[in-house]
Amino acid sequence: MVTLLYFASLRESLACSREQVALPSGSPTVAALLEQLRSRDARWSEAFAPGKNFRIAVNQQMANATTALKTGDEIAFFPPVTGG
């Protein structure tokens, strides 16, 4: 299992802040996880559509689609940041 976190506008549009999901099979990457999320329904495929501007962090470090995943990882999805 891995923990998924969603923040800000992404959290609101998906109506989800946190969940646990099974690690994608094979050699799991962020890309495989995104594919799994997109296959849920139209709302998820829209939120993570290719070209959509969102950021990914794995275990609280910025990551990208090629980042490898392992059991117990914390994967966060969020829009570009706007603090300060």
Add this chain to the structure above:
Amino acid sequence: MPIVRVQEADFDTGRELDALTGGRKDVGALASFTGLVRDANDGSSVSAMTLEHYPGMTEKALEEICREAHQRWRLLDTLVIHRVGALKPGDRIVLVGVTSAHRGDAFAACEFIMDYLKTRAPFWKKEATPQGERWVEARSSDDTAANRWRK
């Protein structure tokens, strides 16, 4: 070691900066930046703001930004305080303080920390406007500002 705090409470700018320099006799320069909540943005008036963050990652990201500043310039101490939760126009939102022997390093590092904070630290602003609530969109000018340090 960088001092990083993410908190709902307001901060006393003078007291925080005094604490940063207090007791040190080798500080020749203290540069600081205070960010305030504006009452207008993108053509709308703004009556309130809510700051969301990613607990844990936010602190790590800010510490990493400060550490990078320490590698680039000759600094003594760095401080970042960022507020989260409900804020209103005029409220303080962020304080960055940098001490150094000389002003050039302190000025540059203070600007660098703010530029990287704007693009790398996981904070998101939601504004209340007459048209309703809206998330603040990231600006390409913030990316441009951060990218100039890559040269």
